[in-house]
Every structure is written in C-alpha cells, then in structure tokens.
Amino acid sequence: MIKGQVISGEFGKILVRQKENANLELGELLVADAGGSKILMQVFDLLYGSQISQQNLELIAGYSLEDDTDFEFMDPKLRNYMLANVKSIAVIKNGKAAVSKQMPAFFSPIMEVTKEDLSFLTKPKNPLFIGNLRSGSKEMDVPIFLEGKEVMSHHILVAGTTGRGKSVLISNILWSAAKEDYCGILVLDPHDEYYGRNNFRLKDHPNREKIAYYTPSNAPPGARSLKINLELLRPQHFEGVVDFSDAQRQALHLYYKEYGEKWIEAIILEKKLSIENAFRQESIVVVKRRLLYLLDLDFSNNALSCNGVFDLKAGESTVADIARELENGKIVIVDTSNFSGAVELLIGSLITTEVFNKYRHYKMNGKLDGKPVISVVLEEAPRVLGKEVLEAGHNIFSTIAREGRKFKVGLVAITQLPSLIPRQILANMNTKIILGIEMKPERQAIIESASQDLSDDDRNIASLDKGEALVTSNFAKFALPVKIPLFDEFARKDLKPDAAVRKGFGGVKLG
Amino acid sequence: MKFAHMADCHIGSWRDPKLKDISTEAFIRAVDKCTHEKVDFILIAGDLFNTSLPRIDNLKAVVSKFRELKENNIPVYIIPGSHDYSPSGRTMLDVLEEAGLFVNVVKGEVVNEKLRLKFTVDVKTGAKITGILGKRGGLEKGYYESLETGHLEKEKGYKIFMFHSGIDELKPKDMANIISQPISLLPKGFDYYAGGHVHIVEDRQIEGYGLIAYPGPLFPNSFSELEKLERGGFYIVEDGKAKWEPIQVYNTHKIVLDCTNKSAEQVLEELNNSVKGREFINTIILIRLYGTLASGKPTDIDFRELFSVLQDKGAYFVMKNTNALNTKEFEEIKVDMKSVEDVEERLIREHLGQIKAGIEDETHAVKELMNILLQERPEGMTKPDYEKKIKEEASRILEIDIS
Known part of the structure; x- marks a missing residue:
C-alpha cells in the first residue's frame, strides 16, 4: 500500500508527502524501491504541508470558527496534506540487510512495510526474544530475536519509567532464555515477582528444572531456603555496597588477613589484631555495629547468633551451588524482597564475584569456550553503577561492566535514570532496550551512548507507549522498534497439556 | 522413647x-x-x-x-x-x-x-x-x-x-x-x-x-x-x-607432608622421622603427600620399608594418597581432579576430535550424551520404547541417524 512519495530532503532527513488517509505515525516503518534493492525507512517527525499561504490558512480557520461558515476548498486533498521526515535505516537486497548509504529516487513511492520485506530478520542460533516488530503503534507478526550469546555477554541496559513494561520485558526474556542452553541468568528480584509464588510466572515454565528459586522465608516445594554461611563473606564483597570509610575498610581487610574465614566473628568478638593500635577502638566499634545491623546478627553473653539470611552453620554450599546452577545454564532467581538494598547488593556481590572468578579461571585454563554466558539482572543499577558510587571505588558490577564480556559474564542493568551511570559504562552496554522515558536528560544520556544514531529519535522515544520499546544494539542492523507482548499471552503459547505419562514409584510398596 | x-x-x-x-x-x-x-x-x-x-x-x-x-x-x-x-x-x-x-x-x-x-x-x-x-x-x-x-x-x-x-x-x-x-x-x-x-x-x-x-x-x-x-x-x-x-573399630593416625622441593629420599626420611619412637597398636595409618617434588617421580618413593616399620609398630593397615603430589617433569600435565565432573571434563577434552560426526560443540554433545545414557528406564515404559527414546536422543545429539 502506498503511504506517500519522496519530495525533497537530504540523507538522514527525507521529506515525504503523505497520501491522503495514509495516517503515518512516528516510528512507522516504510520501504521504497531502489533498483534491485529496497530502502527501509522510518518516520521520525511529522508536520503539516499546504499549498495555501499561512495568512490564508488563518483566514479560513477564522471563517470556520467565528462565522460558522463551511468554507470549501477546491481539491482539498491536493492543497492540504501531511509531511513526514523519514530516515533510511537499512538497505534490503537478496533477503539481507545492510547499513543504508543511499536515498530513494525523487518522487519514489513510499510503501507500507510488509512481513516479506522483513524476511531478513531471522531467528539466530542462540535466540533471545525481545518482542514483536512494531511499525509506529502497529504490532507486526515479526518476532525480534537477537543473538543471545553476544547480547548477554556485552551487557543489556533496560531504561524506562515505572509502569512502561520493564518487568514484563524481563519476564519475557527470562522465559525465552529458559528454553535455550546458551546462558545462565542470575536475577536479584527485589519485588519477588519473577518466580511467581502465587501467579503464572517462571515456575510454570515447561523446562521448570531450569528454574532455581532461593527465598529467605517459607520456601514453596522445590525452592531453596536462602541461607549463606557467614564464613563465605570477604571484605571485597562490601565494596560499592556499604559505604565504609578508608580506616574501616582497612580494618576489614586486616581482620580478614589475620583471622581468615572467621574475620567477621573476630570483629564482633572484638578480638585483638597482632598489629597493636592499628585502629582506634571507636573505629572497630563502629564497624562491629554496622556489621551486626547489616548482617542481622545478635551478640549477647559473648556469643554470636544469626537471625537473618547469614548463618553461622547453614549455607556453606549456597554460593557454590548457585554458581554451578548458572554454569549449567539455569535461571537462578533470588528473592531479595525482604532485604534492605545493601543486603541485596551484598548477596549479589558475593554470588557475582564467585561466578566471575570462576569464569576468569576457566578462561586461563582454556575451558571457557564450552561454558554458557552468565548474565546478572540488576534492578536500579545506579546503586552500584552510579557515578557517585564509582567515585568511591570500583565494585564487582562495574568490573563486569568494563571487562565481563571477555569472560562471558554480562549485566542486564535496569534503571529509570540512565543519566546517573557514567558515559563510559553506558557505552559498554552494547544493547539498550529503551522504553518510554519522559525526562529529556535521561533520553539524552541513552541517545548519546546508543549503538545506532538516534539523534533524531528524541520525539520517537518520548512518544513510546506502555509496552513499546526501541532496541539499539551492536548486534542489530538498525534500531528496532518493538512491541513487548504481555507475559501471559507470550508464555502460555509454550504450555502443552501434560502428556498422560504414568508415573512410576519403583521401590515403594504400593497397595 | x-x-x-x-x-x-x-x-x-x-x-x-x-x-x-x-x-x-x-x-x-x-x-x-x-x-x-x-x-x-x-x-x-x-x-x-x-x-x-x-x-x-x-x-x-x-x-x-x-x-x-x-x-x-x-x-x-x-x-x-x-x-x-x-x-x-x-x-x-x-x-x-x-x-x-x-x-x-x-x-x-x-x-x-x-x-x-x-x-x-x-x-x-x-x-x-x-x-x-x-x-x-x-x-x-x-x-x-x-x-x-x-x-x-x-x-x-x-x-x-x-x-x-x-x-x-x-x-x-x-x-x-x-x-x-x-x-x-x-x-x-x-x-x-x-x-x-x-x-x-x-x-x-x-x-x-x-x-x-x-x-x-x-x-x-x-x-x-x-x-x-x-x-x-x-x-x-x-x-x-x-x-x-x-x-571406634580401629584408631587412625594421619601423616600429612608437603613434599615441595624435596627429593624422594628426603620425603622418605621425613616420614620415617615422623613415626620414630611411637607405637601404632590397632591403628590405621593415613599418609597424604602433596606438593611438587624437587626431582624424580612419586613412584620413586619406596614405601615398602616404611610400611614394614609401621607394621612392626603395631599398625593394622597403612594407606597412602599421592593424588596431589606432582613432579616437575610432568608438571605441565598435572590435573586438578577435585570431582568426578573435573575428571570427566578432562577425559572429554583429551579425546576431542575423534568423532567424525562433524558436531559443532563436541564437549557439550558428549556431556549431553552421558546424561542421556544415565537415565533409568522409567517405570511403565517398555524396553523397546526406552531404547527408541535413547536412540532418538542420541541421534539428535550426534546429528546422525542411528534409529
């Protein structure tokens, strides 16, 4: 269907006259023939056009408003019309897409894009489903998959204001990933929303053995109660998580050096260090008090006891178990809804450090190739990747953001405020899934660090509705407009009625 | 109760x-x-x-x-x-x-x-x-x-x-x-x-x-x-x-020795010294050696005499473990065998490239195949059905038709 015709412009800003009733939308995809190939274009701005002077237009409006006169034009479709600024985003030739370097000919008819035009959008070897292609506000029957292995290891940024569909997007990504074997994903879930204790979510996945769920309280059957042995904690796990002063940080390290795995116990019991007067007693007391509060420990009658997730006896293998599950391509969801932000990040730091070190070790020993990519889903990412936090020093998450891809460890950083993340780290996030963002500085931060040129897409991003996204990635030929399907609709398609398999219970005396 | x-x-x-x-x-x-x-x-x-x-x-x-x-x-x-x-x-x-x-x-x-x-x-x-x-x-x-x-x-x-x-x-x-x-x-x-x-x-x-x-x-x-x-x-x-x-059926006595930069003779001498003047009535002796020998191989350590001395001292049984004992001559092939998985991984890696099926990720395929072969026949499933299932799975993994 013809939507308009090229009338003027320049590369990157082609002016199209819209055909009457074609109703072009911001973000709409269009195509134009160019010899043996097709140019794929996208609308980034809409404006009015008229053959009548501005003065006369104003006069005509006055007749209509003030005198209630029904003024008729001669050939109104020819005299007043809509114009669209479009940019060419790719050239399609022989079923393949390449970066566009040409413009459609003058007066080229501009057509509505069809599913056939987009046949180059194929499913990659390691697919990661993002959503369905969207042309303006119209959802097309063209699923968008990215090469999951690459995308995951090169970090994903999910940016959008509350209520724009971030959780649905992440649920869809997790569901999609659980169907494949190329990645393990650690999800720190501060809202306990992804496993679905009481609603349809990841626990209902057909490959449910690929979903591991850790929760600190009332674990449903099959889930693990989250306990972490105190002896697994190291001073570096607190970096970027708890704001210790330099002296306090040094105290943590000295205690660890002297007392090894029992260092926290030693601080709580105020054991002496062999270096006398290394710190003022008050510093140790502050560190002790902060550790007691943070780790939910009690100290009375000269005995240490644990109330929360950290334990003196249990949970010796928890972190190793999680690391192994991730290495086996599982989705590990850790319910952190009962924890303070600092405890959530401390647990995240502990697990992520273990995984990262393990993968570094594999790389050194030439064993990394066969391993799945591991990705860490991090809500409110500026808590650990924000400029202010990083000024105080690096942490495991910023280390992964900088060099994780070499070791097949990536982040899925979720935020409403991407501008708080330093530009260098934003640039390292090679895939950005942009949902609706109202605030201009936030949009600007994303546009400036996008993998494709989005300098003309500010309005497009501002106009993104709930569930609409723009995906910019080093692993996509152009910035992909997508519609994120509702989780239920998307996931229920994969459910199959249980085959009538007779369950055997060999070894049980039945009767 | x-x-x-x-x-x-x-x-x-x-x-x-x-x-x-x-x-x-x-x-x-x-x-x-x-x-x-x-x-x-x-x-x-x-x-x-x-x-x-x-x-x-x-x-x-x-x-x-x-x-x-x-x-x-x-x-x-x-x-x-x-x-x-x-x-x-x-x-x-x-x-x-x-x-x-x-x-x-x-x-x-x-x-x-x-x-x-x-x-x-x-x-x-x-x-x-x-x-x-x-x-x-x-x-x-x-x-x-x-x-x-x-x-x-x-x-x-x-x-x-x-x-x-x-x-x-x-x-x-x-x-x-x-x-x-x-x-x-x-x-x-x-x-x-x-x-x-x-x-x-x-x-x-x-x-x-x-x-x-x-x-x-x-x-x-x-x-x-x-x-x-x-x-x-x-x-x-x-x-x-x-x-x-x-x-307590028998007592146990543990000897753990770091052999780094020691010769086989030195190791033996230290072991002998560590048991001098002691009795080991009804005792199982456990000797664990680790580290990298200065020269020679672990097999150069002649335990026979030591074992005989220990038996004379009343030991019921003597066991030795040299898994973590390396030699400089073969250091480049030392293997960290912490678990069955590690051993499997090593063996798979050693034998890669011997299958002519053109499988892209052979390590993964072998592991998957091992998992398939580990599966027990579910109750209620007939043997032919079980065999068919295994063959189908193996065909998929090896990308060849063996059904």
Missing part, C-alpha cells in the same frame, strides 16, 4: 582383604551398643549394604545380628539407599524383610498420580515412621515432587521421616558438587528426620521441620572419609535429643 538412627553402613564396601570385614564389624558393635542401651527400635536410613546383592560372608554376620535384635524385641525399620536399591527389584533387602528381620517403611499408594505414603507404626512406642528410598543420581527427587504432603503433615503423634538424599541447605562446602535437593521438598511437621546418603555428622533443628540428622557412616568408606571423620558412628535419640555414639 529411645531409638537409634544409623545410616550408610555400606557393608562390603572395602575390598582390601584386611579391611573387607571392617564395616560388618562396625555394624556388629553398633547393634551391641543399641542392645546395651535398650533402645526401643533402630532406624537404618539407607545403604545398609554396599550393593543390592552383598557377599554371603558379609551377609551371614549381619543376619545373625538382626536375629539377635528380633529376639531382644528391638524392631528395625529401614529404607533402601542408592547402593542397595535395585530398579530390577533383585535386592537382598527384600529377602531379609520377607524373613521378618526388619521392616522397609517405604510404602504407600498412588492417588491421582501423586504418591501418598503410609505410616508404619512402632507397636511399642506408637512412633509413626515413613520415608522415601534413595536412588542413584538423585533420581528419588521425582518421588518428592509427586509426594502428597498434606496428610503426612496433618497426622498426629510422634512422627519420623526417613530419607536418603542430600539436602541443599545442609551440605558442607566440600560437598557442593554432590546431587542434592532443597529441604522444601521434605514434608513438614515431623519430629525427627532420619537422614542418610551424605557422609557427614550433622543434626540441626530447622524451622518448620524438626530435628534433621545425618549420622554419617558406621565406618568411613574411603581414604578421605577416614581422614575427615576418623571413625563412624550413629545417633541415639532420647526425649527429642540426639546424641552421637562413635564406633
């Missing part, structure tokens, strides 16, 4: 002539202790025997002790474990139960495809006992996933649940790689959870559950277990409190 809780007796596990009767001896001593303590009943939480069909000589002594218990009116309740359960049903446990020597408490019915366990009630005490057997590769997990827990949890009275599985939350660090399952799969609200399978001594009160206990083996089953546990034992539970009773 006073009862004993044993597990992992592994009768017949040691093959060396000097050690082959040691687990039987530990069992005899444990039963004698139970009789002496006048327990009301005994629980054995899996792996009484090391195989489903144990050797006759081991069996004879064990049967004799079970008869003795029967005569003393001390009933024994058992569950099969991963070693003595047989999917074919050919297990000595059935024979001994048929002879009335103990009761296998793993019984129930299938209701709406769910497993509904039944309780076995101990007549003397009224204790209600049930449990789930252990299977190789942690396959019993499927039973727990299909377990109807509501009626078990509602049952009144003193309840005991026997299980033969690792529990994620209780696993120690050094056992992180063993197959286990979350505690949330166990039915809640029992007074005592008699565990087996994981060779640790551990009893812990867990919120919502009760006292969960692993007594460890009656006698350690390997060099590293001997090193770690030194001896075996079991629990005697009285008034809700579990007390671990050690079984």
